[in-house]
Amino acid sequence: MTTTSEAISPPVINRPNSTSVGTIVWLGSEVMFFAGLFAMYFSLKAGAPDLWANDAQILNVPFALINTLILVSSSFTAQFGVFAAERLQPRRTGASPAKWGMIEWFFLTYILGGIFVAGQIWEYAMLVSEGITLSSNSYGSAFYITTGFHAMHVTGGLVAFLLIIGRAYAAKNFGHKEATSAIVVSYYWHFVDVVWIGLFVVVYILK
Amino acid sequence: MRSNIGLQMVMAAYLAVATVGYVIVSYLVFGYVEPIGTIVIGFSVLLSLLIAFFLYSGLSKDSELPEDRLDGEIADDSGEVGFFSPWSWWPLALGLACAMLFLSLAVGWWVTFIAVPLAIVAVLGFVYEYSRGAHAH
DSSP, rough: HHHHHHSSSSSOOOOOHHHHHHHHHHHHHHHHHHHHHHHHHHHHHHHHHHHHHHHHHGGGGGHHHHHHHHHHHHHHHHHHHHHHHHTTOOOOOSSGGOOOOHHHHHHHHHHHHHHHHHHHHHHHHHHHTTOOOOOTOOOHHHHHHHHHHHHHHHHHHHHHHHHHHHHHHHOOSHHHHHHHHHHHHHHHHHHHHHHHHHHHHIIIOOO | HHHHHHHHHHHHHHHHHHHEEEEEEOOOOOOOOOOOHHHHHHHHHHHHHHHHHHHHTTTTTTOOOGGGGTTGGGGGOOOOOOOOOOOHHHHHHHHHHHHHHHHHHHHOOGGHHHHHHHHHHHHHHTTGGGSGGOOOO
16 A cells, blocks of 8 residues: 555655746846847947047046946855855854854945945936936937946845845744845846946946 | 756757847848847847756756656646745735836826835835734744
């Protein structure tokens, strides 16, 4: 009789976590969203090369490079937060970063991301004062729409980090549910970081 | 999971060939490499590779799914897929808030002053639904 019951019981299926897969598929759609923005940028550039040669000189590349490094470093701090979340450790057990929990690393990530957005706003203010606005010409439109949509994604990621930190505070027992949401927010953050590296190369290096 | 990765890789390979073909054909037809189609078809290679790489990185030895087996049946795929809230009202509230945000484009910006607070409440309610009250843990 034991053989029959073994035959009836269904095999255990080890599926990848549906939250993670859903996030990655959604990030795939975000890839295509930014593909549209890159396509817009390059087609406007192809239509007005003289405008690009003239207006792109105003960009403050060293400042943008520092801002880029800040955003890239925030991806590393987010990943250390994920390692802490995978250890199911929400809070620090000591002052040194080696003993930090997810909350401390995500707060640091939040601060770095906040500096990046603040730097973007400062850069926009400088450019507007020099006459490049969203409606000034096609270069202004392309610059603000591509970097602006990216900055909105970063801002959305910052809100997501706050919500995840709040969840860690709300949980008496920090479990796999909390860890999963922390991991998928880090996927999003890494994605936004990679998009910025692409934008930085296209907008600031390939002027 | 191997079959899912294989499908994504086939799509990536096809789209990579399509990108090269598009570059060549657009150059022959227009006299220059047309940027919009090149970038968008090229990025769809990344779209497939992203999902394939994610599934591959999560691949473990015991991750054989029913669709990987030649004798697999549709019924073998049944069972728990993930956690989905069975009765939550928050997605509806969030959807209404988003609908009002889009409505403000047609009606007037003042609608956002109602929609944004509603969206904030709905997001917080959605995210913290299983962190508080009877579900606090």
